[in-house]
Amino acid sequence: MAKSTFNIAPVSALQKNELYFHLYLHHTPLEPNKNQAGIVDPKLPNSFGSMFVNDWTLYDGLGTDAKVIARAQGLHVQTGMSSQKYQNYLSIVFEDTRFKGSSLQVMGPVVEEGEWAIVGGTGEFCLAQGVIYKKFLEQQSNGNIIELDIHAFYSAVRPWTLGAV
Template sequence: MATHLPQTYLTQCCLPCEKELNLVLYLHLVVGPNANQKTIIPTKPGESLFGITAVNNWAIVDAPDFKAKVVGHAQGIHVMADQPSVGYYNSFNLAFVEGSFKGATLHMMGIFNPVGEWAITGGTGELTMARGTIKYKILQESAGIGSIRELNIH
């Protein structure tokens, strides 16, 4: 018995050629009364942090300064999914609101530690089908204000 396959077509790709992007931005995590993250599933006092879940709308800024210009937001969720130590699993979109990537997004995921790396698993707009990594580290922490992380996007 012969199997009939549907007719296939080869077409020119409608996307522009791939480009390499090297970009340094800064993530501003705010604590206190103007916090840009919120716990939605807390743990009880005395329990481990395992399972605590929060949503975030962290500011992405263009300079390592608490008053720098906002160029985007890291919007998503983080969950304490590491029982033996403290490591939040993150999944979020970096939504650009200013600059040459305005309206585009990068989807990122990984563990949120003081120093680490996230995977870029996709994107939209000018960054459609993006893939790569973001290496990050804490540059500054201020009690009652928050922290600034340097993001090396590749």
């Protein structure tokens, strides 16, 4: 039997799931364990247009026994002409056994406080939508720790759900 080029399924065929994570992002712009780097410096006032690439680590706790759960990999760009305002575009890529390879697609302002929007996902978190609440937690000598409350809904879409067996 030939595989169909396309298939349309009713929305009710998609099971909605809710996820919640409480994680700690290590934002480390300084040596020795730097996890971001400048890649564009246009030399404009207030560093307008500067761009950084990041590979921030997300842990399940604060102690020395904390485990890396995911990495926030992407870019942040200085978008404020009159002040130091950044916009973040990143993928939270999970490394733990349960969700390995799944990701959340995230965007929003500044890293330390406020909210980021979850605008998509892959793997286990297909079609994710939600929000990440961020709170500055601790200043360290080479960076800081940001507490993240991740809350989203996603649909467990599998190839067989859409008739692509």
